Each structure stands twice: as C-alpha cells, then as structure tokens.
Amino acid sequence: xxxxxxxxxxxxxxxxxxxxxxxxxxxxxxxxxxxxxxxxxxxxxxxxxxxxxxxxxxxxxxxxxxxxxxxxxxxxxxxxxxxxxxxxxxxxxxxxxxxxxxxxxxxxxxxxxxxxx
Numbered sequence: 784x785x786x787x788x789x790x791x792x793x794x795x796x797x798x799x800x801x802x803x804x805x806x807x808x809x810x811x812x813x814x815x816x817x818x819x820x821x822x823x824x825x826x827x828x829x830x831x832x833x834x835x836x837x838x839x840x841x842x843x844x845x846x847x848x849x850x851x852x853x854x855x856x857x858x859x860x861x862x863x864x865x866x867x868x869x870x871x872x873x874x875x876x877x878x879x880x881x882x883x884x885x886x887x888x889x890x891x892x893x894x895x896x897x898x899x900x
Contacts, residue, residue: 818870825863832856864898 814822833856839849872891879887 812871812875814870818866822863822866825859825866829856829859829863832859868894868898 832852836849836852836856839852871894876887876891
C-alpha cells in the first residue's frame with residue numbers, strides 16, 4: 784500500500800494512489816459553519832444519549848428500555864449520516880466530477896455500501 788496522497792481541490796479530500804478511501808489521514812472537508820454547528824449539536828445530543836444508556840446498564844434498567852434508547856441513538860446517527868452524505872454529494876462529489884475526477888463515484892459507492900450494512 785502506497786503512502787502517496789493526492790488532494791481534492793474542491794473539498795480538501797484525498798485518497799491514496801491505490802484508491803484506498805479508508806482512513807486516509809490527510810482528508811478534510813471545509814464545511815459551512817452553520818452545518819458544522821448543526822452536526823456538533825446533534826452529536827453532543829447523541830453523546831449524552833449514549834452516556835444515558837451506559838447509566839441504564841449500570842443501574843440494571845430493564846433490557847427493553849435500554850434497547851429502545853439504543854434504537855433512538857441509531858436513528859439519530861442515521862440522521863447525521865444523511866446530512867453529511869447530502870452535503871458530500873452536493874459539494875465534494877459534484878466538484879470533483881466537474882474537475883474530471885470520476886473515480887470519486889467509486890468512493891461514493893463504497894461509502895454508501897458501508898452505510899447500508
């Protein structure tokens with residue numbers, strides 16, 4: 784696996800030269816502040832829900848109640864994923880395709896496959 788990284792001029796993203804999209808350290812996206820604030824607010828809320836679930840386990844709360852809270856966290860995380868995916872498609876993907884970087888479609892398909900598991 785090569786360590787060479789190429790950058791995305793549209794979103795700051797990058798990939799290794801072998802097409803690996805998993806965890807390339809130099810990949811970044813400049814998000815609008817309003818979106819970043821919204822994502823952080825949602826994630827802070829989810830973080831609190833997860834701490835609450837931990838507390839429920841420590842207090843031996845009934846399994847069904849814990850499972851319902853886990854389902855709520857999963858739903859909230861899906862909401863964050865949808866928001867990020869929408870932004871990614873409208874900015875990073877469109878920009879890279881316009882720049883002739885059609886391999887970004889494979890990256891998107893790989894990401895969607897992971898989201899659907």
